[in-house]
Amino acid sequence: MxxxxxxxxxxxxxxxxxxxxxxxxSIGGKPVxxxxxxxxxxxxxxxxxxxxxxxxxxxxxxxxxxxxxxMLKDEDAVFLPVNRKFYEKVSNSIxxxxxxHADSFEQVSIDEAFLDVTKRINSNFEEARxxxxxxxxxxxxxxxxxxxxxxxxxxxxxxxxxxxxxxxGLTVVKPEEVEAFLAPLxxxxxxxxxxxxxxxxxxxxxxxxxxxxxxNTEKLIEIFGKTLGVYFHNAAKGIDEEPVQERGRAESLSRxxxxxxxxxxxxxxxxxxxRLCSEVHSRVVxxxxxxxxxxxxxxxTDMSVHSRTKTFENSTNELEVLRSTAKExxxxxxxxxxxxEVRRVGVKASNFEESQKKQTRLIDxxxxx
DNA sequence: GTATGCTTTCGGC
DNA sequence: TTACGGCCGAAAGCATAC
Numbered sequence: 001m002x003x004x005x006x007x008x009x010x011x012x013x014x015x016x017x018x019x020x021x022x023x024x025x026s027i028g029g030k031p032v033x034x035x036x037x038x039x040x041x042x043x044x045x046x047x048x049x050x051x052x053x054x055x056x057x058x059x060x061x062x063x064x065x066x067x068x069x070x071m072l073k074d075e076d077a078v079f080l081p082v083n084r085k086f087y088e089k090v091s092n093s094i095x096x097x098x099x100x101h102a103d104s105f106e107q108v109s110i111d112e113a114f115l116d117v118t119k120r121i122n123s124n125f126e127e128a129r130x131x132x133x134x135x136x137x138x139x140x141x142x143x144x145x146x147x148x149x150x151x152x153x154x155x156x157x158x159x160x161x162x163x164x165x166x167x168x169g170l171t172v173v174k175p176e177e178v179e180a181f182l183a184p185l186x187x188x189x190x191x192x193x194x195x196x197x198x199x200x201x202x203x204x205x206x207x208x209x210x211x212x213x214x215x216n217t218e219k220l221i222e223i224f225g226k227t228l229g230v231y232f233h234n235a236a237k238g239i240d241e242e243p244v245q246e247r248g249r250a251e252s253l254s255r256x257x258x259x260x261x262x263x264x265x266x267x268x269x270x271x272x273x274x275r276l277c278s279e280v281h282s283r284v285v286x287x288x289x290x291x292x293x294x295x296x297x298x299x300x301t302d303m304s305v306h307s308r309t310k311t312f313e314n315s316t317n318e319l320e321v322l323r324s325t326a327k328e329x330x331x332x333x334x335x336x337x338x339x340x341e342v343r344r345v346g347v348k349a350s351n352f353e354e355s356q357k358k359q360t361r362l363i364d365x366x367x368x369x
Numbered sequence: 370g371t372a373t374g375c376t377t378t379c380g381g382c
Numbered sequence: 383t384t385a386c387g388g389c390c391g392a393a394a395g396c397a398t399a400c
Contacts, residue, residue, distance in 0.1 A: 015382085036387040046387045049382065061382050064386040082387090109382075109390080194379075194393045225371065256388055293375090303386065307377055344387080351375095 003123035004175045007244060008115040008132055009150040009158035010098060012091075012139075013167035015111035016049040019087050020080050022144045031057060031077040035065050038258035043069060048082050052167060094143055101135055104244045114155055116244035125151065125174045132170055153178065156240035160189055178238035183210030190235045192228070200224075212236035249287060249352055254295070255279050256346030262301050264334060264341050273326050276347040281319045290315035290355040294325040297346030298333060304340070308333050315353045322349065 012018070016034040021027055031054035037045040043065045050059040050068070054077065059068045065079070091110045099105045102115035121127035132149045139145055148169040150161025157178055161171040173181045187209055188198045204223065206212050212220075213236035221229030234240065255276040263269065273296070284291055295309040308329045312321075326347050334342075 038387060044386070048387075062380090062386085064384090066385050070385090084388095111382080192393085196394060227372075251391070252389090254389065258387070295376090299386090305378070309376055311375070346388085348389095 004153045005118045006128045007158040009162040010113050010147050011162045012111040012147045014051050016087055017051040019090050027078045031072050031075050033068050033079050036082055106244045114244045129172050154240040155242050157238050182238050185209045209236050252348050252350035253283050254348035258344045262341035262343050277322045280347050280349050281322050284349050288355050289352045290317045291349035292351035295348035296326050296329045298342050299344035300340040317355050
């Protein structure tokens with residue numbers, strides 16, 4: 001019998017806005033809204049993050065800035081532009097602190113990470129709670145920020161546990177508590193269950209994770225196929241074997257920008273696209289990568305989102321390939337989409353390989369064997 | 370019939 | 383009342399391979 005794993009999920013609370021509160025304590029207690037301004041008109045753009053005071057008024061990430069201003073018009077609210085470089089620095093400092101507390105570590109995003117602490121706390125969940133408390137205190141001491149922590153026997157449970165109580169929460173779900181903890185949650189909370197899958201499950205009377213756990217496994221396999229059926233069966237019981245491990249390079253690098261005004265003028269579009277290509281290219285090269293796929297994105301006047309991708313046989317790191325492919329994809333897209341004007345344009349590189357020709361030459365391969 | 374890979378869209382922050 | 387960013391990985395749809 002192998003002792004249970006113990007996994008922590010750490011989630012920094014309303015991260016961008018909390019960083020701003022720390023930098024300027026005079027805004028503490030007020031609604032704080034961190035915004036991405038598009039530069040098109042004074043307040044065009046969207047909310048990136050809002051603190052919990054602002055959330056009480058309905059302000060949340062993704063809504064238009066003008067709408068957030070209306071919701072907060074009678075309040076002494078603070079609107080700030082995003083300062084990503086600054087948040088990245090704070091994040092890096094905290095991620096390094098967290099890494100030092102883990103047997104294995106996995107950063108998920110700028111404000112989230114998994115820590116496998118099984119060995120250092122000897123599979124003892126009470127010790128894990130104490131460790132999490134110490135970690136919270138350290139983050140407060142070093143970076144003056146709060147976070148929410150979830151503890152469980154795997155990534156699936158710890159992630160849901162972290163979201164259970166926030167901000168500044170700490171939720172422990174012991175192995176024997178897992179099924180009861182998950183049972184009342186909607187199936188959509190499970191990783192791998194999106195809107196479409198949720199609809200299909202509902203059709204079969206499966207609404208909660210508990211419903212899914214009780215459901216006949218053979219029938220699940222009939223509905224979703226073997227791989228997914230077995231996966232859902234396990235997930236509903238809180239069984240998840242995904243290891244906590246450092247992530248490699250990103251899977252894609254992209255830039256997107258709102259145009260000064262909506263247009264269908266290919267010349268105007270390609271001028272911006274060329275700039276975006278250069279920026280994506282320099283990031284790709286900086287990381288020592290080759291790309292095998294080039295993608296474009298277009299957001300139209302009606303806010304509909306479209307994308308096109310082209311994948312090559314061989315990878316490259318040439319700017320000219322990025323530019324000419326993006327151009328070709330935009331030309332083709334505008335022909336297929338002959339009515340609407342373009343509002344935002346984006347460029348993406350993906351399908352990466354290391355660019356140093358470290359590939360084993362055939363002769364080296366022969367010598368090794 | 371199931372797995373895999375590519376493409377497009379969705380959704381969280 | 384309308385309003386509207388930038389970036390990433392997940393989800394979903396489809397074609398083809400096994």
